[in-house]
Amino acid sequence: MSRYRPPLTLTARMIALIAEISEQIGQLSAVDDNRQTPQLRRSNRIRTIQASLAIENNTLSIEQVTAVLAGRRVLGLPKEIQEVRNAFTAYEAMPQWQPANRSDLLRAHELLMQGLIDECGRLRRAGVGIYRGDQLVHMAPPPSRISALIDDLLAWLDxxxxxxxxxxxxxHYEFEFIHPFADGNGRMGRLWQTLILSQWRPVLAYLPVEAVIREEQDAYYAALSAADRMAEATPFVEYMLQALNISLREAIGSESVTDPVTDPVTDPVEKLLLTLENRSMRTSELMVEIGLTHRATFRNNYLKPALAVGLIEMSDPENPKSPTQKYRLTDLGTATASSLKRK
Structure with missing residues (x-):
């Protein structure tokens, strides 16, 4: 039996973050069973997928990812569209897997990278270096050591x-250090950390921590590099705990989470639905009608949440940035608007 134990220095910052995170998980769990709707969970899953793929240079927006998963045509690179479909399939299959099971790890990679690389679901057979621009930032272990390193890591995890x-x-850090696959290691590491956390606290299965990482991408890579230099995971653990902390704080503060299950629509989305009833409108027209002047506020609080849960749709989803783009209610949005009017 392997006695491998990853090097780590426990710090006061880690202990403080664990205490804060645990308290926030308790708060989120208290409202999750009664108030997190399937629509909200799907919205968070879409945010997770879009952000994790964006870290790997996928250019599809939240709106385009939503359209892909709804089966609508999207103007985008076939590879990027395939990445979205694969990631959704992998995250949906997550409850079937055991984190320390090597076969499950390989199956997850196969789902995540199907149709994207030849070696999907198989450990890499060639050397690999990780570059940021032209600079080599990490030389991964040689392929001859990969199998034993992964087995040691999974045995320790178990x-x-x-x-x-x-x-x-x-x-997450040790997986990225080993870099066991020819491609897809970053998204696999983030997926597997979510799997580990979701088996500890199920509410974390839908926490879009990847969105926080995407916003702080340079810090993410800096933490990986710092851990490499120290030859232990400490800087990366501190970074990831902070990212989890921020993501939980945002989830608890979200209007969507605190709304009752019978009314999963936030006030801004409700206003948008009632404005759009029986007509299609451009962004500029909607903002005038609603009384907003700040475009970012409109997109973040009104447009994106409604698109993510399928309450509205684009008139031209293949060209999301079209100057003639309009928005209209879906069948679900129409039914929701009618329900809101009867309240």
């Missing part, structure tokens, strides 16, 4: 008595 928050972050 027996680890560390706090699950620490364990998941350490696994």
């Amino acid at each position: 027996k680890s008595d560390w706090h699950p928050l620490i364990t998941s972050c350490v696994f």
Whole structure:
């Protein structure tokens, strides 16, 4: 049996973050069962997928990812559209897997990379270096060592008595250090950390921490590099705990989470639905009608949440940035608007 134990220094910052995160998980769990609707969970899953793929240079927007998963045509690179479909399939299959099971790890990679690389679901057979621009930032272990390193890491994960928050972050770092696959290692590491956390607290299965990482992408890579230089996961663990902390704070503060299950629509989305009833309108027309002047506020609080849960749709989803783009209610949006009017 392997006695491998990843090097880590427990810091006061980690302990403080674990305490804060645990408290926030309790708050989120208290409202999750009664108030997190299937629409909200789907919205968070879409945010997770879009952000995780964006970190890997996928250019599709939230609106385009939503359209792809709704089966609508989207003007985008076939590879990027395939990445979205694969990622959704993989995240939906997540409850079937055991984090320490090698076969499950390979199956997850196969789903995530199907049709994108030849070696999907198989450990890499060639050397690989990780570059940022022209600079080599990490030379991964040679392929001859990959199988043993992964087995050691999974054996440690299976027996680890560390706090699950620490364990998941350490696994994420060690996985990225090994870089076991020819491609898809970043998205696999983030997927597997979510799997580990979701088996500890199910509410974390839909926490879009990837969106926080996407916003702080330079810090993410800097934490990986710092951990490499120190030859231990400590800087990366601190970074990931902070990202989880921020994501939980945003989830708890979200209007969507605090709304009752019988009314999953936020006030801005409700206003948008009632404005759009029986007509199609451009962004500029909607903003005038609603009384807004700040385009970012309109997109973040009104447009994106309604698109993400399928309450509205674009008149031209293949060209999301078209100057003639209009928005209209879907069948679900029409039914929701009618329900809102009867309240």
